[in-house]
Amino acid sequence: MKILVVGKGGREHALISAFNDSATDTELYCFPGSDAISEIAECVEVDGLEALIDWMCLNNIDLCVAGEESYLVKGEGLANLCEKAGIPCWGPHKQSAQLEASKEFAKEFMKRHNIPTGDATGCADIEEARAAINGVYPAVLKFDGLAAGKGVAVCPDEATAEEFLQEVMVERRFGDGRLLVEECLIGPEVSVFAAVVDDQYLIFTPARDYKRALDGDHGPNTGGMGAVASRQLVSEELLNRIEAEIVKPTVDGLVKDGLPYRGFIYFGLMITEAGPKIIEYNCRFGDPECQAVMPIVGGDLAAFCEAGAKGDLKSELLAFSEGWSVCLVRASAGYPESSRSGDVISGLEEVDDSARVYHAGTRKNAEGQWETNGGRVLAVVAGGSDRESAVEAAYAQLEKVSFDGMQSRTDIGTFNF
Template identity: 40%
Template sequence: MNILLIGSGGREHALAWALSASPLCDRLLVAPGNPGTAACGRNVALDVADHGAVVAFCREQAIGLVVVGPEGPLVAGLVDDLTAAGIRAFGPSRAAAQLEGSKAYTKELCREAGIPTAAFARFTEAEPARAHVRALGAPIVVKADGLAAGKGVVVAMSVEEAEAAIEAMLGGSLGEAGAELVIEECLVGEEASFFALCDGTHAVPLASAQDHKRVFDGDRGPNTGGMGAYSPAPAMTPELEARTMREIVEPTLRAMRARGTPYAGVLYAGLMLTESGPKLIEYNCRFGDPETQVLMPRLAGDPVEMLLAACEGRLAGYEVRWRPEAALTVVMAARGYPGPVAKGSTIGGIEAAGAVEGVTVFQAGTALVDGRLVANGGRVLNVTATGATIAEAQSRAYAAVDRIDWPEGFCRRDIGWRAVGAAGPGEASHRAG
């Protein structure tokens, strides 16, 4: 069948890499894609915000399946419009995507369904929010309610830092995303990313992963969209996975179905593994980034068949198969990230890096200019390696990183430290939204 993949980042390159290898995929089109996805299929200049244009394109190209990568088009209802036009699409409806589109929505659902999560309060005005923070003290977490491209969460280690975040968000620094705030207790424990494939009624667990949100080694510096990840996450034992499905994922599916907004697609639960068990930090309504870059290399089954089963309500009894190898990805970012970055610096050594055993370099924020591969964003490359162990995957990934010629880029040098026992910081704090 012909498949249209929506998106342009490292997640989409990893998905394109996996989808294009499926015997069910005749043609893969990626809108808009990047130089990396062009090696897996054909990039197309399509305005994905124009749902009518996407529908027309799918009809012209006889698209049998649309896979929506990023959250923006999901929250905007692209799947609804495709479905209404009779075009099969993988991802949640606009109503179901509120699980990511509104943190307040998710917190209220957790309260109603008894899903373990951090205690919270909601605010639309600064003074009551400041008073709440002063009453509780720090550390405390300030979140913008809406989509903020990974910049909507501040883990404040002081009351002053929390008040500054409140002023900035409600003052318009994040636009409409910050019109309402959710202020939460700061959970203590180890973070993990847990993914489940859902068809509206049934959920099937996918592999676990653990990402690194802080920008610098030792989990220091501001939160980012993710500086690296590995899979599987040793902290997510089979017992914890079963408990997460039973206490968090399945009650969410029941609650969404009861609301008349069944959830179909990938449900990505950001978890804190506390002393009292797993607690939900937040939901994402799509494959994670950079977690997808370590999940796809470990997937042993056919990714197209897996996504079709979710679209068609066939997940009861479905089993997703995984390779026993571990995978680890290192994000190379432009200097200055997560703040402003300069675009246009030349990147060399991609082929040399990819020649390291077990390594695939997924491109994220890249572009081709006059035949040169250049940086075109904050997070630019995802250097991904597989290995018999996480330690071996880590060694291969950094060997590949060292072959990349990009003086204007940087990366963390400790991705995977928890799993390989390297010296590192204490407990994780919180994740970016």
């Protein structure tokens, strides 16, 4: 089976590794890919989505998998273009991917289908945003569009809110777009993923990610400094409630609204005193949650995604470990405000075979050494039968990998437990 994955980061490295481990014989490609991905998949060099579609047709690609979210809504949309060309695509159509591309669209969808979430007000400019906050803190401020996981701020006071408003609504850090002022929900966060095929779905292993840069959930917001995944993360009773109140109504709502969906969907949830409420949707696997979840997904992911892209949800093709998986991120100097490239990475060859290393912001230099090339550089993932042993195993392997200016949290898998 010829599979092309769209993206270049740690999530795509994890997905391609999982396809490579599948029972189905696969021939793997990636666009645009990376030096690390090129070790298990051929990286495709074309200019733009239309050229990529042409390349896939010429090379008889059997399945296109959307990793990175931006391609789902760029131009006509990856899945839309694939459908026109007759290429099965594991990823939703552009109109359906608005659930992630526009937080205001998503909030209206949630309200329309009575899916539990916090109240929110959409704002066109900074004055409307100030009025919507109305002196109530903490205030949750969200840029409406895609922002690589950095367009959200939980502001404890007026000063931090004003700083974010200036950055988003005046300086336009993320480009033109509206802003949502949301009710601040309180409770532990849980990430739930599902594979959706039209009106059917399969829930994957739940996860929890850590967005703040520093221990104890302090410091600036990041794209994610680590994650844990396990079936034991939430009780069976709570997972059943999440399915009944959030997952199923979302899938039913997509069908009712005529929004075609075949692919992964992420439910970012807050477990409040009133029960689970959804914070946001992502129309693909999360990052770095994907890196934590993939090692405990067994079976044939390649065959599963191909069947799903063709409209057949074959749950029997997958199995899920009952253990724990812990993902630890090494970030570069300056992250998240900036990133530093060119720092040589050492110790990768010392990581045990029982663990996995997924590259996100790395490259090979002229001497063939791995070096930093981005904010979140790589993730080290290890597992165990219980949370404590998985955390210990992951940190033992992470200690072997180092580079100048590296940043990591020391409490992934222990904080909020």
